[in-house]
Amino acid sequence: MASSFAKAGSSGSEKRRKRMISNRESARRSRMKRQKHMERKIHEDNKKYAALWQRHFALESDNKALTDEKLKLAEYLKNLQQVLAISDRFLNPWQVHGSVKSITTSGMFQV
Numbered sequence: 484m485a486s487s488f489a490k491a492g493s494s495g496s497e498k499r500r501k502r503m504i505s506n507r508e509s510a511r512r513s514r515m516k517r518q519k520h521m522e523r524k525i526h527e528d529n530k531k532y533a534a535l536w537q538r539h540f541a542l543e544s545d546n547k548a549l550t551d552e553k554l555k556l557a558e559y560l561k562n563l564q565q566v567l568a569i570s571d572r573f574l575n576p577w578q579v580h581g582s583v584k585s586i587t588t589s590g591m592f593q594v
């Protein structure tokens with residue numbers, strides 16, 4: 484009978500040993516799977532990050548170009564306004580330019 488218990492005990496320890504080996508292998512596969520998943524996510528995030536930086540630099544460049552164009556157009560408008568002011572003086576030389584009140588509306592001739 485002792486030999487049957489020994490066989491049963493060794494059979495149980497053999498099963499336990501096989502189960503431990505199987506569990507270790509399963510845990511190793513799980514770690515590998517998780518690691519591959521994380522590496523894939525990191526790679527995807529790095530690609531998104533690079534694309535966002537590229538877009539950022541493109542927008543920054545566009546913004547600079549538009550700001551420069553705005554300054555040039557503002558200067559051009561200022562020059563046009565000066566030309567118009569000068570041409571008004573030449574086209575209407577007898578008109579008084581500026582904020583001068585008319586003598587009749589100033590109240591000088593009121594009774």
